[in-house]
Amino acid sequence: NAGVMQNPRHLVRRRGQEARLRCSPMKGHSHVYWYRQLPEEGLKFMVYLQKENIIDESGMPKERFSAEFPKEGPSILRIQQVVRGDSAAYFCASSPPGTREIGAQYFGPGTRLLVL
Amino acid sequence: QKEVEQDPGPLSVPEGAIVSLNCTYSNSAFQYFMWYRQYSRKGPELLMYTYSSGNKEDGRFTAQVDKSSKYISLFIRDSQPSDSATYLCAMRSPNTGFQKLVFGTGTRLLVSP
Numbered sequence: 001n002a003g004v005m006q007n008p009r010h011l012v013r014r015r016g017q018e019a020r021l022r023c024s025p026m027k028g029h030s031h032v033y034w035y036r037q038l039p040e041e042g043l044k045f046m047v048y049l050q051k052e053n054i055i056d057e058s059g060m061p062k063e064r065f066s067a068e069f070p071k072e073g074p075s076i077l078r079i080q081q082v083v084r085g086d087s088a089a090y091f092c093a094s095s096p097p098g099t100r101e102i103g104a105q106y107f108g109p110g111t112r113l114l115v116l
Numbered sequence: 117q118k119e120v121e122q123d124p125g126p127l128s129v130p131e132g133a134i135v136s137l138n139c140t141y142s143n144s145a146f147q148y149f150m151w152y153r154q155y156s157r158k159g160p161e162l163l164m165y166t167y168s169s170g171n172k173e174d175g176r177f178t179a180q181v182d183k184s185s186k187y188i189s190l191f192i193r194d195s196q197p198s199d200s201a202t203y204l205c206a207m208r209s210p211n212t213g214f215q216k217l218v219f220g221t222g223t224r225l226l227v228s229p
Contacts (some may be wrong), residue, residue: 004159033215042120042204042219043160056216091159095215104150105217107159 002027004094004108005074012114019079019086021111025094032075033105034067037089049075082115089113119143122205122220131229135192139205139220142186146207146218149181151190154202154222163203164190195227 005024013019025032030050035043048056049069060067064082069075079086089112093105122139129135137151148167152160164179166172166188172179178191188207192199202222208215 006159031215033217035217035219040124040221042122042221043206043217045216045218048215059216093217104162104165105215106162107152109159110157112157 004029004092004106006092006108006111008111009109010112010114012116013082014116015083016081019082019113019115021077021079021090021092021113023075023077023092023094023108025075025092026096026106028096029094029106030097031095032069033093033095034075034077035091035093035107037091037110039088043091046077079113082113084115087113087115117142118221119218120205120207120220123223124221126224126226128226128228129195131195131197131227133195133227135190135195135199135225135227137190137192137203137205137223137225139188140186141188141207141218143207143209143218144183144186145209147210148208149179149188150206150208150217151177151179152204152206153199154204156201160204192225195225197227197229200225200227 034046037043045059047067064080089110091110093107120141151164154160169183176193180189204222205220206217
């Protein structure tokens with residue numbers, strides 16, 4: 001049973017370019033979350049999505065960042081016009097439906113973004 | 117003040133020792149508590165999941181929650197070198213976005229053979 005899949009695992013971008021990070025949740029999971037982990041810091045919540053809906057984006061920076069989880073295909077975290085401060089590990093997690101009150105989240109291996 | 121405090125370590129112990137990892141928190145609304153293990157440059161792996169106060173045991177791992185003290189612990193018995201990793205506590209509250217996990221910064225554990 002495949003876990004949460006993320007690609008690419010490593011991504012290098014120059015300042016001003018766009019970064020696209022992809023996440024495929026575990027089979028049967030319909031809730032997707034994105035977290036960011038900066039060096040020497042804990043994981044910080046960014047956004048929570050269900051299919052075709054953004055449920056909670058309270059942790060997303062107001063500009064340049066967007067996320068989607070289309071009806072078909074993986075969830076995408078998009079960072080436009082990247083800056084050096086965007087360099088971090090970005091983790092996706094998923095949980096199954098019907099677990100709003102008790103569900104634990106299962107994490108993917110992460111995408112490590114480096115902005116030059 | 118951070119919502120969740122966790123000593124970064126490193127915590128160094130010999131193989132076979134009992135390890136105690138702890139987190140304190142300030143938000144009394146937290147109800148669900150988790151421990152994740154993260155190996156270097158890997159994703160967090162869910163170890164333990166508990167609701168409210170009490171103990172939960174799974175193999176060599178025991179999780180304890182004391183809501184009155186806002187304190188949670190993870191105990192590892194008979195520690196092994198393969199337990200060397202960073203341990204992250206995480207918690208959730210229905211008041212701040214029910215599905216949003218709030219993490220501690222992690223404690224790095226080193227188990228020497």
